[in-house]
Each structure stands twice: as structure tokens, then as C-alpha cells.
Amino acid sequence: MRVAFLIATVHDRGGTAGAVATQANALVARPEVTSVEVLSVYRRDDGHHFPLDPRVVVRDLADLRPGAGADPSLTGRPPLQVPLGTDPGLDAHADVTLEAALPGLEADVLVTVTPAMLAYAVQLAPARTAVVHQEHRASHSRPNGRDLLLDRARRADTVAMLTEPMAHWLRGELGASSPPVVVVPNALAPGYRPRSRLTEPVIVAAGRLDNEKRWPALVGAFAEVADRMPGWRVRIFGDGPARFDIMATARRHGLWDRVELPGPTTDMTTEWARGSISALTSQPGEGFPLVIQEAMAAGVPVVAYDMPTGPRDQIHHGVDGLLVTQGGQQALAAALLRLATDDAERQRLGEAALATAAGWDSAAITDRWVEVLGTAVERRSHAAGGAGRSAVVHAQAPPTPPPDADVAPHGHEGAGLTPQRCRHEALAAVAAAVRAAVGERGWFVLPPHRTAATVTDGDDPPTVVVPMAAREPVVRALGAGGALPPYLSLHDPEARGWPSRRGRPEEMVAPLLRARSPRLLVEPWPRVGGAGAADDGGGTGPLDLGPGPWASLLRGCGVAVELWEAGPDGALHSPGGATYATQVPPDVVRDGTVVGRVHDVEVPVLPGTLVPTPFELRGEVDAVYTWVDGSDPAWDAARAARLDALDDPRLRERASSGRARYLDRGELRYSLRSLHLFAPWVRRIHVVTAGQVPAWLDVDHPRIHLVDHADLLPPEALPTFNSHAIETALHRIDGLAEHFVYLNDDFVLGRPTRPEAFFGPGGTTAVVPSTSLVGLPGEQRLPWAWAAQNNRRLLHDALGVELVTTLAHAPYAHRVSVLREVEARFAEAVAATARAPFRSPTDVSMLSSLAQHYGLATGTAHVAQADWAFVDLSAATVRRRLLDLLERDRDGFCLADQHDFARDPEVVTALVTRVLETYLPVAAPWER
Incomplete structure (x- = not known):
């Protein structure tokens, strides 16, 4: 050959x-x-x-x-x-x-x-x-x-x-x-290699002196424990641009006489034998470091930062060397101190290192x-x-998909789960596994709070913090058969150079035991079979509704398990991204936790961590819907009678052409499901109707409050068919929370959200502007523009501000106290709107524009952003737009009706129902 x-x-x-x-x-x-x-x-x-x-x-x-x-x-x-x-x-x-x-x-x-x-x-x-x-x-x-x-x-x-x-x-x-x-x-290259006696107080390292090797981290770790290691020195062989950074770090710590930089050498095998500990502090990116092989071949135990390849495949932690979390300087210091002060431990690891290096013998590898x-x-x-x-056609069977493939191997065991229940079950399972491995003490849970480090509108997972020393029993407990529900995967996420790796818990035990990665995720599989949503081909045949709904519905509902390294003082140190503290003293970990409820699971927590942070809304939030069934004969007859009583034929014509606003495709059922699934923090849901009750709605459910127009508006204003009029009175709902979200029945939340998506920590309301301009007076002739111009006039006269844009079609956040103030300040315009049975030139849009801009001008509101999709059901592209929603990459969406449809309305209705049922497959508890 x-x-x-x-x-x-x-x-x-x-x-x-x-x-x-x-x-x-x-x-x-x-x-x-x-x-x-x-x-x-x-x-x-x-x-x-x-x-x-x-x-x-x-x-x-x-x-x-x-x-x-x-x-x-x-x-x-x-x-x-x-x-x-x-x-x-x-x-x-x-x-x-x-x-x-x-x-x-x-x-x-x-x-x-x-x-x-x-x-x-x-x-x-x-x-x-x-x-x-x-x-x-x-x-x-x-x-x-x-x-x-x-x-x-x-x-x-x-x-x-x-x-x-x-x-x-x-x-x-x-x-x-x-x-x-x-x-x-x-x-390893063949030839004689002297063996270290492990008696010289020298930490030896070698490599190019550049930023990737992070030698200042080694010097900094040594500085943490140098006083407890008298006589020990650090000797780094090599040359490169980081030489002066290393020297500066040594001088800063007063170690100028204990950190040696002799430069490169042609006889490194001898230098390894003159050391007693070796260290490697590289960033992830090493392949299979020769320096580790050579040090171990000299019988020198190595302390190294963990990496996705290389050190974790060369060093068996605690057997022939020590691995510490990537970038964990305190953990590195503790490891150096451990080997420097325990002669027997150093000798034991050195003997095992020599045996491991024999496996790299040139003859065997050749x-x-x-x-x-x-x-x-x-x-x-x-x-x-x-x-x-x-x-080339490779002469082998196609490779078996790796265990981190994004397809769940378990079928649909997650069917019927809500995100809230999934979070509960995931945390309960992880807590049980950790208790089995560690006991009741020595670990704690950080609840998912909104903090300065995590100011997002989505839910961060709860974090179970475990000492890195307990990694093996915890990983084995998580991987034990039946420890986790089958719809959950164990995920070693991509971070600091780690390639993401996901698999069945039992399959992940072996690779995780070799690693010291600081963060694991227990979470639902990303998807369950199926193909992506089909493109809009213009037809109305069978639909591919995309990936199985269960796993995508539960996206982001996992639990994080963090392994915190112990420093020289025994304190546990966060691997990064800490929300409460970067370190926790050992006595707090052992005895200072209290029992608290996180996702309805009793777990040990640090005192104070269950209390809201200043970045979170404090107080209850309600939801308010306005709904009407336009197919109700009695309601339609009342509407016709009201139309006939109008004196202005132009108003009668415009009012009679607005029937699209009253179509009911069952959107309310699915909008309420989206609250159940993605906003379980909503206290109570108030459904405002004209004496109508959806057949599927259990009005006796404790979270549902059915409100009649007659409870809110004066008799002379009834019956009303004007959404602007109804808006003027919603803040009078009996028992309504100070903070509430006003939703149309065609608004659907798209993924888990927090109250802070709608309210600032101090209670200010979020206002999401659109890019659509109100325009000059008379420029827009549609009924919504009448209200916009009236809003503009009132705000200009009262506050000296000019209303320019409309608001996005998304849920509207409100405060009862601000709405009362708006009603009192603009009493005449609000009263006229309340008594207009149909949209009229004197209307104001109190809850869909006026109050929001008033709040911005008076300091009770703030500008926010939301990624909502607006789907025009009358458009020719409606099929594609609806199927695109199944990607679940938006905060929510609005399904808007118009008068003239490009597709058959019945086909559109069937498509809407199928997409909504796929998106929101779990019935809410108030559905009959």
C-alpha cells in the first residue's frame, strides 16, 4: 500500500x-x-x-x-x-x-x-x-x-x-x-520519555502564547491559592503575542517571581518530567491536545478546562486528571490546590495518567x-x-440518525399537555431525580424570574442548581429508566463551542459523564414527526398542517440543570448568566435554603428568590373580550330595527355594510384556549356580549365572567352594534382588575408570554404602534378614521400632542384608573360615543387608540414592540398565510375579516378551523 x-x-x-x-x-x-x-x-x-x-x-x-x-x-x-x-x-x-x-x-x-x-x-x-x-x-x-x-x-x-x-x-x-x-x-511519538517523580512544586504548561490559550486565566487561578501553596511555581513554555499579558497578570498579583516564561524548548519531554501538575486553559477548539498526551505520558496529572473535544476524551475526571468547567477560574484554582496539597492524590492520578497514555502507543495507533x-x-x-x-456511492448503509435528531422517538406521549402542566411535570421529575442522587439538602432551584440579565417577554426555565461534585449521580439519576416522562429529552445545549447534543435520557448518560458542561436542559422534543407546512399552491385539497402539534406547543417548557463548581473556599460558583448571585457560600447551600413552590412543585430555594423582582409586574391581570354571534336571528332582527331608525342614509349604508365584523367562525374558543395555554397568569376572563352565550362556554367556571351590555351601558344606548360604544364602558365591569388586557375574539396568542409583554414593572401599559398613518382630516373615509380624527383633536386640544399613527392589531393593555381619567376628561365625546348604536362621525376609539396615546402623553404608558401577524382572510394568499402561522414564530396573530373574499368563504372557514385546531389542540377547562 x-x-x-x-x-x-x-x-x-x-x-x-x-x-x-x-x-x-x-x-x-x-x-x-x-x-x-x-x-x-x-x-x-x-x-x-x-x-x-x-x-x-x-x-x-x-x-x-x-x-x-x-x-x-x-x-x-x-x-x-x-x-x-x-x-x-x-x-x-x-x-x-x-x-x-x-x-x-x-x-x-x-x-x-x-x-x-x-x-x-x-x-x-x-x-x-x-x-x-x-x-x-x-x-x-x-x-x-x-x-x-x-x-x-x-x-x-x-x-x-x-x-x-x-x-x-x-x-x-x-x-x-x-x-x-x-x-x-x-x-504519541515513539521513544524514551522520562517519568516525573511528582515531587517538584512546579505547574508546567506549554503552547503558543496567544489569546486562545488564555494563560492569564491560569495565572489568575494560581493567584487565588498561591498563599496556600508555598513554594509552588507556574512554568509556561512557548512564545507568542500574549507573553506581555501573562507577565502583566503575574505582576498584578504579585507573582513576578513565581510565574516563569522560559520560551520554547526542543526538549519538552524532559520538561514534563520536571513538573508535578500540568494545566491547560484553552478556549474550546482544541482537537486532541498533544500537550495533554505528553504530560500524561510523563506521569503528570493534568488539570484542564473542559471542551467538547480533546480534554474530555483524554482525561477521566478524578481518575487520571481533573476537568473543570470551561472558563471556571475558581474551579481551576480549587483543582490546582487539591493536587498541590494532597501528595497521595497527585501520585494516584499520575499513576493512572501513565496507564492512560499507554493507550496512545504508536504501535497500537498505527x-x-x-x-x-x-x-x-x-x-x-x-x-x-x-x-x-x-x-461516489459509499458502500455502507445510511447512518442511523444520531440521538440528537430533532424528531421525538416516542410518538405523541405529550398529547394533551399544556405548557403549564409540562413545566410542572418536568420540574417534578428533575427534582425527584436530584433528590434520589443528592438528598434533600445541598441543591436548590432558582425560579424563573424576570431580571436585568433576562429582560425578555418569554418565560425562562427554572434552574435546578447542583454542585459539580454531584454530576455523576445526578446524570445517572436523570438517565434512569422512567425517571423522566418519555416526551422529555435530555439536551446538552450549544454554548461556548459545544455542539448541541440531544437524546433519550438513558442514551445521554455516557457522553455526559465524560464532560463537565455546566448546563443541561430537560425539555420536550422539538417536534414530533411530520413535514413542514406546505406552500400555497392555490388549491383547496388535503392540507399538510406541518409538524405534530404537541412538541411545538410545548416549546420552551423545560427545566435547566446547572452544575456549579466549588471554588477554593467551598462556595459554589455560577458558570455564567447568574440571575441572583455569582456564588453561594457552602453553608447557605447546605443549611440556608427554604422550601418554596415553583411551578406548583415543592423544592428548596434561596430565601427571597420567590419574591418578584423590580423588573416584574406586581398585581393581578384580567382579560376582557367583546363578542357577538352575528348568526343569531334575534340579534340580527334588533340590528335591522336599529338600522331602520337611523335618520342619515349615509350612516345607514355604512352600518349595513359592516357585517364582516360580526361573523363568528369559533375564533373566541381558540382565543380563549391561547390564554389557557400561553397566559395562565390571567386571573379572570370577562366576556362581554349582547345577552348571548357561546354554546360551548361554561359560564359557571370560576375564571369566566359573562357580562351583558345592559350591565355597562345606559338603557338609551341599547341595543348597540358599535364596538366603540362598548369600549367606553368596559372599565365599569364589576370586579375587573386594575390591569387588564382587552382582546378582540380574533386575537390569538402565539406562544408563552409574560404579563410584562403588556405592562411595565411599575404598571405602565404597553402601546404597540403600527406604521399606518392616520392621515390628514378627510384623507381616510372609513369609519375607523372618524374616530382617529376625533382622538387626534381631543389630544391636541387637551395635551398639545398630535396623533400620527394607528396601533398594531394586537391585544390592548389598559388600567381602570387611567380609563376613568380619560372618561372624565373627555366626558362629552365619550358619552356621545356610548350612545351611538353604530359607528358614527362623532365616535372616539377609547380602548383601541385614545387611552393608549393619552397614556403615552401623561406617563402611564410606554412604547413597546410585539411580533404579531395580521392575516387578511379575504386575501388570495390566505391559505399560505394561515399555514405560515404553524411555524409558531410569532407572539400572536389577528384573523381579520373583510367584505369581499378572494376564496370561497366556506373553504376559508374550514381552513381557519383546521389551522386553529392544529395550533391550539388542547381544550380549555371552561369548554363544555
Whole structure:
């Protein structure tokens, strides 16, 4: 088997060049391998940093040393074979030299080590040559080349990843088009390695001195415990631009004589043996750090920040080293102190580190490489008809979808759940699992409050805080069979470089036990089967109503589990984004919690955390609806009689043309369902009608209050068919809360919301303006414009402000006290409106414009935003617009009727019903 490697340069000090040199040296000595060649695109100086066996042939394609004859016109010109910016180190030399070298390559297998080299190989190498790509970084977080890898990997014969999480990620990204993906770690270079006696008080580290390595964090952690580690020093080998930052940090902490920066060395194996602890503080992005391998091969235990790849696959926490939460400086300090002050612990971990490093022996890893390369060559030789790489059909079954696929494997077990009940069940299940693992004490729950760090209108999940030391029993308890309802998944979310990983709880135990990720989510599966909503094809046939409703209905209804690391003083430290405190003293965690109810579950909480914050509304909120059944014969007869009594024929004509406002498609039922599902904090719902009762509504339900127009308006104003008139009296509803939300029956909440979407923390009402202009007097001739102009006149005369725009079609927030003030200040206009049986030129729109703008001008309201969809049911695109709602990406929507329909009204009604039933499938408790 003839093997060739393709690398940008084999002559630098990088870990990739070292890995290639180690592999090439090992393979050239194997009988199965007849030749090994390294194609190094660039050579800029003499010699190799990593020694190469004389039998390994190195071919420098672009020799840029002075006098070597390279074409200077190519230097700095961007390459054309790979996308610009994919690999900043490449220029046109790569295009020219590889186009000349690769087509005539005689190797049986070509090994590439960066996405750019892979791209060249699959485009230019002979079809008979197998291409095996090796990844040497955390592929998902590549700043450059990630997209190129995902595109070109499909054309490789095999892709080798350094760790199982990297392989899992790639298989999931490529899906059915994935080539065989194998896991092969880097091997340690063969040769003698001295062993540390672990007696020298030195913390040794090595790597480029740059920002990605975050060496100042190591110095800062050491500073936290330096006084408790007398005689210990930190020694960091390497060079780079962060050298002065490290020195400045050491001086700031008074450690100028205990932090050493000796620069790079050619004999790092000896330096590892002179240390007793090693440390790695890199940001996520390491592939399989050689420094960890080398330190452990010297019997030195390593303390490292956890990363989605690399350290968590090399270090078994508490066995052969210590992992701490990424960026957790206090946890790093505690880990350094633990090893520095416990000789027996240090020796125990060092012995285990040496045993772990034996698994990276060059001979064992080379056996694996021979197998991988041989299999790729055999597969390539059997490729159908010697097809080109663009037609590669991988000789394997389509990969099994990874456990973090977004499709729930359990069917519809979530059917019938409301978000409120889901939150309750999720928290109850997690609390039970944590109690089983930890006991009644030593953990607590942070309720979902609105704080300065989380000023959003959506609900944040409650957070169960557990010490990182209890990670293993807690993860095992969460993954135990039946611990969580089957509609819940265990999710290791994307954060700080972590690729998102989701699965059944029992499947997630193994990968989570290797990690020290600080935050897990227990939440409903994102969707349950089904396809996306269909495009509007103009027909009226069977509809694809999108993903199964249950999981999407329960979106965002999970529980967060945070693992807080203990610092040197024993206090638990938040991994970031803390809402109450960044650290909690150990005595508070142990004895200072109290029992409280969160989502109706009794859990330990920190004192005070159940009390509202200054960012939250305090007080009850009601909802008010106005509704009429336009198909009621008695109501219609009364309306006709009122019309006949009108003196002005123009008003009679306009009033008779407004029947679209009275159509009832059952929207009220679904609007009330949306309150039940997405606003359970509403105290009471007042439904104002003309003596009518929806047949499905249980008026005896304690949260429902049926109000008749006669209870609110004077006798001479009745019967009324003017929504403006009804609005003038809604604040007189008996028992109405000071804060209430006024909704039309065609308003539907779209997702879970909080009271603060409608009211400021101090009770000010939210006003959502639209972009539609009121216009000049007489410009608009529709009845709504009459009221708008009257509103404008009143506000101008009373407050000196000019009303410019209308309001968005969304629920209106109000305060009873402000409405009483508006009624008193504009008594004549309000009284005239109340007595107008149909919309008239003297109307004001008290609850849908006047009070809101009055509040803005007087300081009782504030401007807000809301993402609401307005769906015109008369439009030709109504089918597509309704189906788009099933994406559930809006705060809510309004279903607006007009007079003339582009589609058959009966078809539109059927479509509205089906979409609403899909969107809001759970009946409210007040439905008969």
C-alpha cells in the first residue's frame, strides 16, 4: 500500500505537522506499506521541527526559500480552488503546484489533514486513489473551513476524527450522505520519555502564547491559592503575542517571581518530567491536545478546562486528571490546590495518567491506521466503474440518525399537555431525580424570574442548581429508566463551542459523564414527526398542517440543570448568566435554603428568590373580550330595527355594510384556549356580549365572567352594534382588575408570554404602534378614521400632542384608573360615543387608540414592540398565510375579516378551523 500525506507545510511547529510526522514514521516501518510520501505545499526554511524517518519522502511543492526559484507573482494572490478565507495561509502557489502534482499521484491512498487540503484532493487526485481525511481540530468550531469540510467530506472515502463527539457531530451534519466516519486519536511519538517523580512544586504548561490559550486565566487561578501553596511555581513554555499579558497578570498579583516564561524548548519531554501538575486553559477548539498526551505520558496529572473535544476524551475526571468547567477560574484554582496539597492524590492520578497514555502507543495507533487506510483503498478499488468522486456511492448503509435528531422517538406521549402542566411535570421529575442522587439538602432551584440579565417577554426555565461534585449521580439519576416522562429529552445545549447534543435520557448518560458542561436542559422534543407546512399552491385539497402539534406547543417548557463548581473556599460558583448571585457560600447551600413552590412543585430555594423582582409586574391581570354571534336571528332582527331608525342614509349604508365584523367562525374558543395555554397568569376572563352565550362556554367556571351590555351601558344606548360604544364602558365591569388586557375574539396568542409583554414593572401599559398613518382630516373615509380624527383633536386640544399613527392589531393593555381619567376628561365625546348604536362621525376609539396615546402623553404608558401577524382572510394568499402561522414564530396573530373574499368563504372557514385546531389542540377547562 502506497501512502501519501497532503499538508500545507510539514516544516512548522504545529501539532498537525507533528501528527503527520509521527504517522509517517510509523507507517513507513510497517510491512503492509510499501512507500510513504509527504506532499508539503510550502517550505519557507531549512529542516523539520519534527524528525522524519529517512525512508519518508518529502516533496516540497512550493519552495519559498530565497533562491529556490518560486514564482514571486503567485505570493499573496488568493487561491481559486478553495473559497476565499477558508485557509488564510494559502495563496495561488497552492493552486498551481497542486494542479501539477495531484493528477499524476501514484499513491493508493492520499491522507489530507485540513479541509482545504481535502478540497484539493477530491478535485484533483486520480479517481483510483482513495482519499482519507483526518481532522486535527474541533471541527464544529473551526473559524475557517467548517463549511468547506461539510461540503467536501461527502466526497472522501473515509473521514477520521480524533474523538467520538467530533465523529458524532459530523455524522449528524452529513446525514445519509456521510462517508464512513472513524475515530482514531493521535499517537504519541515513539521513544524514551522520562517519568516525573511528582515531587517538584512546579505547574508546567506549554503552547503558543496567544489569546486562545488564555494563560492569564491560569495565572489568575494560581493567584487565588498561591498563599496556600508555598513554594509552588507556574512554568509556561512557548512564545507568542500574549507573553506581555501573562507577565502583566503575574505582576498584578504579585507573582513576578513565581510565574516563569522560559520560551520554547526542543526538549519538552524532559520538561514534563520536571513538573508535578500540568494545566491547560484553552478556549474550546482544541482537537486532541498533544500537550495533554505528553504530560500524561510523563506521569503528570493534568488539570484542564473542559471542551467538547480533546480534554474530555483524554482525561477521566478524578481518575487520571481533573476537568473543570470551561472558563471556571475558581474551579481551576480549587483543582490546582487539591493536587498541590494532597501528595497521595497527585501520585494516584499520575499513576493512572501513565496507564492512560499507554493507550496512545504508536504501535497500537498505527495498527488502527493500517486497517483504516487499507479498508479505504479496498472500497475505492471497488467503486462502480472507476467513477469520479462526484459520483461516489459509499458502500455502507445510511447512518442511523444520531440521538440528537430533532424528531421525538416516542410518538405523541405529550398529547394533551399544556405548557403549564409540562413545566410542572418536568420540574417534578428533575427534582425527584436530584433528590434520589443528592438528598434533600445541598441543591436548590432558582425560579424563573424576570431580571436585568433576562429582560425578555418569554418565560425562562427554572434552574435546578447542583454542585459539580454531584454530576455523576445526578446524570445517572436523570438517565434512569422512567425517571423522566418519555416526551422529555435530555439536551446538552450549544454554548461556548459545544455542539448541541440531544437524546433519550438513558442514551445521554455516557457522553455526559465524560464532560463537565455546566448546563443541561430537560425539555420536550422539538417536534414530533411530520413535514413542514406546505406552500400555497392555490388549491383547496388535503392540507399538510406541518409538524405534530404537541412538541411545538410545548416549546420552551423545560427545566435547566446547572452544575456549579466549588471554588477554593467551598462556595459554589455560577458558570455564567447568574440571575441572583455569582456564588453561594457552602453553608447557605447546605443549611440556608427554604422550601418554596415553583411551578406548583415543592423544592428548596434561596430565601427571597420567590419574591418578584423590580423588573416584574406586581398585581393581578384580567382579560376582557367583546363578542357577538352575528348568526343569531334575534340579534340580527334588533340590528335591522336599529338600522331602520337611523335618520342619515349615509350612516345607514355604512352600518349595513359592516357585517364582516360580526361573523363568528369559533375564533373566541381558540382565543380563549391561547390564554389557557400561553397566559395562565390571567386571573379572570370577562366576556362581554349582547345577552348571548357561546354554546360551548361554561359560564359557571370560576375564571369566566359573562357580562351583558345592559350591565355597562345606559338603557338609551341599547341595543348597540358599535364596538366603540362598548369600549367606553368596559372599565365599569364589576370586579375587573386594575390591569387588564382587552382582546378582540380574533386575537390569538402565539406562544408563552409574560404579563410584562403588556405592562411595565411599575404598571405602565404597553402601546404597540403600527406604521399606518392616520392621515390628514378627510384623507381616510372609513369609519375607523372618524374616530382617529376625533382622538387626534381631543389630544391636541387637551395635551398639545398630535396623533400620527394607528396601533398594531394586537391585544390592548389598559388600567381602570387611567380609563376613568380619560372618561372624565373627555366626558362629552365619550358619552356621545356610548350612545351611538353604530359607528358614527362623532365616535372616539377609547380602548383601541385614545387611552393608549393619552397614556403615552401623561406617563402611564410606554412604547413597546410585539411580533404579531395580521392575516387578511379575504386575501388570495390566505391559505399560505394561515399555514405560515404553524411555524409558531410569532407572539400572536389577528384573523381579520373583510367584505369581499378572494376564496370561497366556506373553504376559508374550514381552513381557519383546521389551522386553529392544529395550533391550539388542547381544550380549555371552561369548554363544555
